[in-house]
Amino acid sequence: MSKPLLISIPQSNVGRSVQMLMEEKSVAYDFQVARPHSDEVNAIHPLGKVPVFRHGELTLCESEAMARYIDKVFDGPKFFPEDPAVCAKVDQWVSLHNTTFDISMIRQYALGYILPKMAGEEPNRAQIDGALPLMKKHLAVLNDALANGHLVGDSLTYADLAVFPTLNYLPGFPESAEMLKDCPNITAFLEAMNGRDSAKKTVVQR
Ligand SMILES: N[C@@H](CCC(=O)N[C@@H](CS)C(=O)NCC(=O)O)C(=O)O
Structure with missing residues (x-):
């Protein structure tokens, strides 16, 4: 499977949650630093906020949406339990x-x-x-x-x-x-x- 790309700033609390999820699941990912309202971010987020996320053709904003997608698509322990x-x-x-x-x-x-x-x-x-x-x-x-x-x-x-x-x-x-x-x-x-x-x-x- 191709690597997902998280676009954010390291200081973003919500970006770090997604990054930690990928670390916990041992997902191989790339991290690109881009500030809110930069071109890379505006291309994905209608309000220009970070984090934003790319995986293949999929683009996402909102950290929880990214987290749910990552948890479903990648192997490893589940952080949104099945129950x-x-x-x-x-x-x-x-x-x-x-x-x-x-x-x-x-x-x-x-x-x-x-x-x-x-x-x-x-x-x-x-x-x-x-x-x-x-x-x-x-x-x-x-x-x-x-x-x-x-x-x-x-x-x-x-x-x-x-x-x-x-x-x-x-x-x-x-x-x-x-x-x-x-x-x-x-x-x-x-x-x-x-x-x-x-x-x-x-x-x-x-
Ligand atoms: N609910 C959003 C929050 C995103 C957010 O507020 N990001 C901040 C950085 S931590 C931001 O980009 N702020 C710039 C702005 O609001 O213009 C998420 O979970 O992704």
Whole structure:
């Protein structure tokens, strides 16, 4: 089978989830660095976001669509389990991540530091402070859900791979690092996930 191509930036949390899935499944793939709204990305994503994906004639945007396709088409362990009820739980957490946690923790909070820094400016305090109440609530939800080390069942699923790159940004910023002190299950999850080869091979250079 031909190699899939993931087009993204290494810093993309959602891109890293797809990349980690391919590492976990030992899928041979190529990674092309291209920024949001670049020609390569705009050719695939109608809104110019990363990641985007090519496999043969197929082009995709949206990380979950890529992950589901990869899990179906390539050999290796399944990260969207066959059991419909278990898989629905995975879908539930991936959806919560993509519609809710990603927004509070990355788009609103972390990017309030990262984007101004890239432009040589001060952090966007209003954006950061505005994100704090929801982020605290969302971290409490995830901390409860990670009591046994995984979001679904007792083994790694795409639900864990979806939330890990997002949560892994949080020790690096002051307010979220403080909040994590009350979240021992998330801290243990991050430590365990950072020990996996799939995480080590996709470490984000900041
Ligand atoms: N729900 C999308 C999120 C994609 C997304 O927001 N990507 C960010 C980078 S992590 C991006 O391209 N941002 C640029 C923009 O929104 O213009 C997915 O899961 O793929």
